Amino acid sequence: MQRITLIALLLAVQLAYAQNPDFVQFKPFHFGVVPGFGSTGVYGLKYEHNVSINLFSGHAYANNILSIAGISHFQVQRSQGINIAGISNILGAYPFLKVRQHRDSLAEFGAIQVAGLINGVNGGGFGGQLSGGINLVTGTLDGIQISSIHNDVNKALSGGQISLVSNRVGDMALGFQSALVVNRARMMSGTQLFALFNYVNHELDGLQFGGFNAVSNRNSHIYRENRFYWMQLGLFNLAFENGDGYQVGLVNYGKDIGFAQLGLINISDKIPQYPVGLLNLAGDINGFLRAHTNRMFRYNIEMATGSKKLLSALTYSWDGQRDRNGYSYALGNQKKKGPAGLAQNQYFYEAFLQVTNLVENGDSFLDPNLIYTAKAQFGYNPFRKTKMMDLYFFVGLTGNATWIDSGDPSVVEGPLVSQTNNHTFWADLNFGVQL
Template identity: 30%
Template sequence: MTDNTHPKNNCINLSLWKNIATQRTDSVGSTLFNIGVFSSMNRLNGLGLNILSSMTGKDANGVQVAGLSNMVGGSMRGVQVAGITNINGNNLTGLSVAGLVSITGNHARGVIASGLANISGDHTRGIFISGLLNVSGEGASGMLFSGLANVAGGSFKGLSGAGLLNVVGKNLAGMQLSALANITAEEVTGVQISGLGNVVGGTLRGLQIGTANMATRAKGVQIGLFNYYKESLDGFQLGLVNANPQTKVQLMLFGGNATKLNAGARFKNRLFYTILGGGTHYLDFDDKFSASLFYRAGLELPLCKQLFVSGDLGYQHIETFKNKDYGIPARLYALQARVNLEYHLTERLGVFLTGGYGGSRYYNKGVTYDKGAIVEGGVVLLKW
């Protein structure tokens, strides 16, 4: 009979159930080859094959394959494959594949793939792939791919791609890609791309692309429908609405021959501005109610202290409502160009005159409905 208590002992472990095995579980030796239904051993230095589960009290070096779960109390170096879960109390180095969940208490290095979630401690390195969720602690790096979300509790270096959400608790150096949102609590050095929003709690040094982009400080580029940063470190914004410390939000009230009564909000930076607004009665007052929404972007230059000249290009969506019953298109769009002359009467009030040209067209066919000169005039509330 072999002495299983010797530290250098290696043996073969054949088991049918937890309490039936050729190696005692309190042995300080190690197992070279294990095959069974449900096995429990001290150390594994070789191959373990189990129909249900494999439990190793200390370290495992080699290959563990189980129908349900593999559990290692210490560190695992090698390959783990389980139908449901792989659990390692300390470190993992190698390949871990689980049907549902992989859990590593401390460091994980290698490739980890699970159907549901991967959870690891600090200083994760490698490639993590999960159906729903990847969670890591401080100092993670590598590539994270998940169907739902990636969450790094500390800083992260590398590529993080998720079906919905990426979250980094500290700094990001690399790239975040998501369908919904990317959130980094402190600094970003790299790229954030999302379908809805990107948020940086500290400094952005790189690129944000999304419907809405927000950062506390920006030394990079924001591209989206709405862009905002609180403090400028030489940032650049390209979008429908751009807001930063230099942005002035001004209310415009005006009338004209294109849409008779209009109101808009102008987001004005040092030179460039955008205007969002709406108007009523694209058709004549004699007709039934019609309305429009418009967006304009342009450049303004001072002629003297209180006099300014500007030019912009605009897009207008037009709804004619019940007028469609009288042969008028239900909706149209218009492309317009304007030149504006603005005079500031006080610090709070200005007046302006506009001249331009535009044409409205059908959405469903390349035909012009109406075109002609644009004449408008109104007031702008510079501070309100």
């Protein structure tokens, strides 16, 4: 009991000295075993050192060049140079990190901290942290954090964060985050990479690359004009408010994506300028549904969705007599016009580039014979002046080419067909109706 009382009194004396910088003295070198047993005696927290070597644990008011401890090292104010500890380095809070409340309690951080488990800074910038566990900064970090578990900055970050598990910036950021599981930031400018889940609560200028990416873009309408400021690349991408830039993924959702969505399914409240997907869904979607026939396939059903600048079209084709099917994807655009002062949907003209997977005679869908097509088509609506819905009759000219690695290269017969080895080229007409 007497030993416990003695240790408590020693700590109380050291903390009392730590509160007032007027008591701080300079001693270039310190060697200790544990706090209270070393060259500074029981008054370690009132000393500033250039070099501090501690067999187990140590503490000081400030460190300028180097501190080494087998277990842990704590500094009240200012850490420059290099801090190395087997378990933890703590700067600016005792015994653990605290929220800064007074100006005279501000820490200064200009060091590199290396610890087996925890590095903590209660305020200050410039430097870096490396640990096998957790790095924490309650305010400002200009350098870099690297840990195996978690990096955390509560206010401001300029440099990067790298972690095997998670990274977090509580408010403000600039640099990049890279983790295998979670990257989170409230307000951010830079980049989030390689995580299963990336989330930015305010703004993203740069790139999100992960399995699930989300940006809230709360005030993006302020910055949006004439500016492309982010890209999301992942399996699932979400942008909950306005935002220019790109989404590339299997499923993309954006409330108002300004530039482009590229994915299997694109969903938005307002269609972006360039949607590229198997299915585009939006409140102001453009597109068509039509049926047509040509020499290649007797029956074709086609659906297109997209914006005024770009349409994505899917076509299923079949011909029972020849026992063949086709699955096509096309990109292009269609413009609807009319005579000046008259109906605006009197006729349309369009151009598309298309690729078709030809499956015939029991072939596998996964063993494709690809047909590449460029087509230009014109349609006319004779019912525009009636109360009927828009119904266009159209005709088109197509140019086709296919490369078949084996077997008979003849996929069509008749005029305007050219065959060279396994290559077949032909021109064709297309007829149909469109809604």
